[in-house]
Amino acid sequence: MTLITGRATAAHWTEPEGIAPRGTLILIPGRGESPELYERFGRRISSDGYRVHAVADPVADPALATAQVLGATAEVRPYVLVGSDTGALFAAGLVASGRVTGADALVLAGLPVSPEPTAAAELAAAEAPRSSSWEAELEARTACPTHRGRLAGQGLRRGALYEPVPDGWESLADLGRINLPVLCLHGAADPVSPLADARERYAQAPRAELVSITGGAHDVLNDATHRTVAATVVLFLERLRLGAELPPIAVSEKL
Numbered sequence: 001m002t003l004i005t006g007r008a009t010a011a012h013w014t015e016p017e018g019i020a021p022r023g024t025l026i027l028i029p030g031r032g033e034s035p036e037l038y039e040r041f042g043r044r045i046s047s048d049g050y051r052v053h054a055v056a057d058p059v060a061d062p063a064l065a066t067a068q069v070l071g072a073t074a075e076v077r078p079y080v081l082v083g084s085d086t087g088a089l090f091a092a093g094l095v096a097s098g099r100v101t102g103a104d105a106l107v108l109a110g111l112p113v114s115p116e117p118t119a120a121a122e123l124a125a126a127e128a129p130r131s132s133s134w135e136a137e138l139e140a141r142t143a144c145p146t147h148r149g150r151l152a153g154q155g156l157r158r159g160a161l162y163e164p165v166p167d168g169w170e171s172l173a174d175l176g177r178i179n180l181p182v183l184c185l186h187g188a189a190d191p192v193s194p195l196a197d198a199r200e201r202y203a204q205a206p207r208a209e210l211v212s213i214t215g216g217a218h219d220v221l222n223d224a225t226h227r228t229v230a231a232t233v234v235l236f237l238e239r240l241r242l243g244a245e246l247p248p249i250a251v252s253e254k255l
Contacts, residue, residue: 011035011054013042021076022049030085031059032160041221044230058090078104078240084221085110092173105181105240109220112165113197137161140191142217144224175205181246182208183236187216
């Protein structure tokens, strides 16, 4: 189900009839993305009993996105903030700053990082006009043909992926101040936020788990491996339901 709210769209997916709800997720999209782009993720997660509410792009309207997050009710716990790209920074910033105090955990996907200047970085900056073409943006975002088709529709502001992160967002998203379980999801082949740089940033969170996705691009929640990613999120949520210590459920045994 999709609900129009104010100047933007907030999308909602709920558990199937007859299934007891198991938790609440507030999803914050990345640069230039509308909530509807996460329909596949929302439907898949909600089919396992978790309610998913996607809010507006905080880069386009931070006040509206903040109001939507703060106005969302955690009908069923655990209550988890999920962010992709700049949405991950925004989610972390809300928790680290104390604006959101009731979350039980975070899921951060494709967290943007600003690597230290290097010769390679300077060369990449010089080639920015070529790399910011629509074809290059699609390749950087996802290898999934279905999601590429959706991105070509009305739900994405083209070129937004190459716009700078808003001033102050990276410092506000101080992962060292977040003492909650954090699931970090990152494409191993992410050309926008290289895994090696992101790993250092994720490691600042005291209780973070990093799962890298082999061959994954930047839009890790909507990439070709979206089924594996969704399954990873559900397993994290199921462990969270057992306690903040995330006790293991499925244990791989050596034979």
